[in-house]
Amino acid sequence: MAREDLVSAPAALGEQLAATRKLTLDLAAPLSDADAAIQPFPDASPAKWHLAHTTWFFETFVLRDHLAGYRPFDKRFAFLFNSYYEGEGPRHARPRRGMISRPSLDDIRAYRAHVDDALQGALPSLPPAALELIELGIHHEQQHQELFLTDLLATFAENPIEPAYGELPPVACVAVEPLSFHAGRDGVVEIGAADNGFAFDSERPRHRVFLQAHAIANRKITNAEWADFIADGGYATPALWLSEGWDWVRREGIIAPLYWYSDGSEFTLGGRREIDHAAPAAHVSYFEADAYARWAGARLPTEAEWEDFVSSADPNLGNQLDEAGAVAPRSGGGLFGDVWEWTQTSFASYPGFAPVEGAVGEYNGKFMCGQFILKGASCATPRGHSRASYRNFFPPSARWQFTGLRLARDA
Numbered sequence: 001m002a003r004e005d006l007v008s009a010p011a012a013l014g015e016q017l018a019a020t021r022k023l024t025l026d027l028a029a030p031l032s033d034a035d036a037a038i039q040p041f042p043d044a045s046p047a048k049w050h051l052a053h054t055t056w057f058f059e060t061f062v063l064r065d066h067l068a069g070y071r072p073f074d075k076r077f078a079f080l081f082n083s084y085y086e087g088e089g090p091r092h093a094r095p096r097r098g099m100i101s102r103p104s105l106d107d108i109r110a111y112r113a114h115v116d117d118a119l120q121g122a123l124p125s126l127p128p129a130a131l132e133l134i135e136l137g138i139h140h141e142q143q144h145q146e147l148f149l150t151d152l153l154a155t156f157a158e159n160p161i162e163p164a165y166g167e168l169p170p171v172a173c174v175a176v177e178p179l180s181f182h183a184g185r186d187g188v189v190e191i192g193a194a195d196n197g198f199a200f201d202s203e204r205p206r207h208r209v210f211l212q213a214h215a216i217a218n219r220k221i222t223n224a225e226w227a228d229f230i231a232d233g234g235y236a237t238p239a240l241w242l243s244e245g246w247d248w249v250r251r252e253g254i255i256a257p258l259y260w261y262s263d264g265s266e267f268t269l270g271g272r273r274e275i276d277h278a279a280p281a282a283h284v285s286y287f288e289a290d291a292y293a294r295w296a297g298a299r300l301p302t303e304a305e306w307e308d309f310v311s312s313a314d315p316n317l318g319n320q321l322d323e324a325g326a327v328a329p330r331s332g333g334g335l336f337g338d339v340w341e342w343t344q345t346s347f348a349s350y351p352g353f354a355p356v357e358g359a360v361g362e363y364n365g366k367f368m369c370g371q372f373i374l375k376g377a378s379c380a381t382p383r384g385h386s387r388a389s390y391r392n393f394f395p396p397s398a399r400w401q402f403t404g405l406r407l408a409r410d411a
């Protein structure tokens with residue numbers, strides 16, 4: 001929302017806040033306390049931690065800083081549930097989040113209720129700066145809803161009895177549109193978020209970039225196409241790989257996307273099932289996406305090529321974005337939304353980048369090193385969370401998110 005809208009309609013913000021907070025609780029409803037405490041690997045977090053950390057974010061940056069007389073639910077939680085904010089002092093070591101059995105999941109639910117009550121009670125009298133932080137907190141919590149699902153998938157994938165988080169629709173036998181390339185615009189175009197409406201600081205300011213002549217694919221690469229890459233020895237051909245990627249493939253013994261089994265099945269949030277060959281390939285790293293593109297005689301798009309393509313390709317883009325609902329395995333024929341799409345662009349600041357003031361200024365800016373931009377949205381992205389200017393980012397070896405690719409090439 002624009003700042004004037006936040007101030008004139010705090011009730012609308014309150015509704016958005018309540019709906020977002022409820023969705024997180026709904027996502028956690030099927031979990032036992034034990035499910036919610038596991039940390040499958042150091043970069044992922046326990047489900048319980050996501051529930052608590054998103055609450056800490058509101059308690060710290062809104063209630064503590066803007067509500068006179070607010071008493072924290074438990075002062076010790078600041079150490080436990082601060083993620084990476086140096087400005088908020090020392091914190092529990094990230095790789096050890098899975099060691100925490102208490103507070104219990106019910107204690108965390110009580111923490112959430114305490115903070116939610118305080119936020120809703122304070123909303124009508126909060127200053128504009130605090131309302132903007134609530135809006136940031138909503139989008140922050142939505143990011144954690146996606147991480148909640150991808151971290152839980154990694155947790156259940158560790159378990160030999162192959163638990164299912166929920167029901168997924170059966171594998172669909174759909175015809176896949178033939179791959180084709182469309183000329184992108186060349187010359188000077190604009191990318192980045194406009195001044196109105198919510199966007200993260202890293203999406204601004206909107207600015208001009210120059211695009212060379214290029215073409216971009218009409219759709220993402222499918223599992224069937226990925227299987228061809230494997231069958232053709234893609235994972236065993238060093239000439240296809242960046243040096244760092246080839247070292248990674250050999251060191252980690254990578255031979256297929258993260259959750260694929262050699263018998264043609266894959267692990268999903270719905271449990272183990274036959275690989276859906278028509279679905280976009282997912283759970284591949286930047287290194288793999290880059291190698292695939294080279295094998296296909298193409299390359300990954302740049303962030304600007306991708307953003308200009310989807311922004312100019314379809315005037316109904318906003319509607320298509322809304323199709324990206326949580327845990328829905330498909331978003332129909334939408335331009336994007338099933339998997340995040342790797343680009344060849346490193347996460348760096350736009351000209352004129354201005355981080356948010358205060359400790360929340362650490363949100364994006366300090367990660368602008370060693371990460372690649374992903375565009376679009378995935379099947380785990382909450383409805384309404386993404387937009388064409390959205391800049392997701394992960395290190396090149398990360399693949400536990402729903403990450404795939406679209407090809408591009410020089411014209």
Ligand SMILES: [Fe+2]
Pocket residue numbers: 053083140144
């Ligand atoms: Fe966070």
